[in-house]
Amino acid sequence: xxxxxxxRSGRPVSAEEIGSKPETFESPLICEFCxxxxxxxxxxxxxxxxxxxxxxxxxxPRCALNPTEIINDIARGSHGLAHVTEQGLLxxxxxxxxxxxxxxxxxxxxxxxxxxxxxxxxxxxxxxFLPPAxxxxxxxxxxxxxxxxxxxxxxxxxxxxxxxxxxxxxRFCYGPTHESYAELYDRKRTRRTIPHPIAVYGTVxxxxxxxxxxxxxxxxxxxxxAGEHRHHVVLRSHFETLITPLAVGTHVLAVGxxxxxxxxxxxxxxxxxxxxxxxAYWTTNPATGRPAEPACPPPVTSRQRVLARTxxxxxxNAAATPQSSxxxxxxxxxxxxxxxxxxATVRSARDQPIAEQPIxxxxxxxxxxxxxxxxxxxxxxxxxxxPPPVPPRPTYPPEEPASRPRRRWFRRRRP
Numbered sequence: 001x002x003x004x005x006x007x008r009s010g011r012p013v014s015a016e017e018i019g020s021k022p023e024t025f026e027s028p029l030i031c032e033f034c035x036x037x038x039x040x041x042x043x044x045x046x047x048x049x050x051x052x053x054x055x056x057x058x059x060x061p062r063c064a065l066n067p068t069e070i071i072n073d074i075a076r077g078s079h080g081l082a083h084v085t086e087q088g089l090l091x092x093x094x095x096x097x098x099x100x101x102x103x104x105x106x107x108x109x110x111x112x113x114x115x116x117x118x119x120x121x122x123x124x125x126x127x128x129f130l131p132p133a134x135x136x137x138x139x140x141x142x143x144x145x146x147x148x149x150x151x152x153x154x155x156x157x158x159x160x161x162x163x164x165x166x167x168x169x170x171r172f173c174y175g176p177t178h179e180s181y182a183e184l185y186d187r188k189r190t191r192r193t194i195p196h197p198i199a200v201y202g203t204v205x206x207x208x209x210x211x212x213x214x215x216x217x218x219x220x221x222x223x224x225x226a227g228e229h230r231h232h233v234v235l236r237s238h239f240e241t242l243i244t245p246l247a248v249g250t251h252v253l254a255v256g257x258x259x260x261x262x263x264x265x266x267x268x269x270x271x272x273x274x275x276x277x278x279x280a281y282w283t284t285n286p287a288t289g290r291p292a293e294p295a296c297p298p299p300v301t302s303r304q305r306v307l308a309r310t311x312x313x314x315x316x317n318a319a320a321t322p323q324s325s326x327x328x329x330x331x332x333x334x335x336x337x338x339x340x341x342x343x344a345t346v347r348s349a350r351d352q353p354i355a356e357q358p359i360x361x362x363x364x365x366x367x368x369x370x371x372x373x374x375x376x377x378x379x380x381x382x383x384x385x386x387p388p389p390v391p392p393r394p395t396y397p398p399e400e401p402a403s404r405p406r407r408r409w410f411r412r413r414r415p
Contacts, residue, residue: 161196182226
């Protein structure tokens with residue numbers, strides 16, 4: 001228990017006053033809701049300071065913290081899913097489908113307690129209707145919260161998954177201690193198989209909004225240390241109506257497929273809620289210290305699901321567009337300096353003087369409209385091969401001057 005009262009004056013005493021020297025409260029102390037004597041217990045390891053019944057004492061019958069009455073009331077309103085063992089333990093059996101409502105006919109001796117309405121111990125589905133299994137789990141978590149998750153009280157609850165052996169409550173519902181969150185984080189990070197549904201209990205620390213979509217999300221724990229890793233415990237959803245009812249200080253029990261998201265600066269142990277029955281929440285009355293009845297968000301409508309799918313498709317397309325343009329950019333039109341396109345040749349020819357480059361009738365009849373759009377829409381013709389080189393004129397050896405004819409005077413005969 002987190003609170004108690006002074007028996008003499010009735011002044012409320014908080015568990016935060018335990019361990020102070022000198023003590024700020026006067027003994028003996030009694031229960032917050034009945035006159036049973038309680039004793040302060042100093043915190044140790046993972047258990048915070050709390051108040052506990054004196055040995056061999058029980059809470060009075062009408063006390064809201066009486067485990068026996070709470071266990072019996074939860075079993076009566078669970079549609080046959082919760083059973084009380086001979087040792088006084090409550091065993092909650094999870095069906096194969098958590099949202100199913102098994103038929104159950106109460107036994108003749110299972111009438112509610114006459115004072116059940118006054119002490120708020122009746123366990124029924126809450127509106128909009130939660131499945132009996134989730135309703136019973138929320139009632140158990142709310143009762144343990146009132147006892148500040150005292151280990152001796154937690155040991156009185158068991159959970160039996162469908163077709164499996166019973167497990168301790170801490171193996172089904174993790175939280176609210178950081179050690180419990182770290183255990184689930186390690187199991188999910190190392191991909192160890194958890195063959196049964198997982199629930200996480202916590203108190204909302206803050207409510208933020210996503211950067212891109214602006215959807216709200218709730219943070220149940222901040223800077224949880226798991227070995228060398230540090231993470232947050234976050235509850236998200238594609239539907240704003242599942243997160244909007246949550247505010248700072250709200251107690252939440254979230255059931256679903258929890259996983260580890262490590263693509264952010266600080267990894268997250270998160271759940272994306274898809275249905276209203278995955279989120280059960282309640283608040284505590286600051287005046288009386290009693291928690292309110294569990295509630296859940298309104299069911300998700302068909303229109304919300306269609307809009308969510310459309311938005312997800314739009315985001316995927318927007319994310320894929322930059323990647324495709326970067327990976328395969330469009331091929332620009334081929335333009336080379338050595339072989340310009342015909343249009344460029346026509347324009348350059350017109351700019352030259354007529355004497356140097358005469359314009360043939362073919363070029364004069366060419367259309368004068370701009371044809372730049374044809375470059376991008378139609379394929380550019382392959383460049384023409386360069387003309388064959390003109391061979392140089394052969395160089396002949398220079399002609400020798402004609403030699404002077406020789407006179408054969410030495411053989412000329414005289415007349």
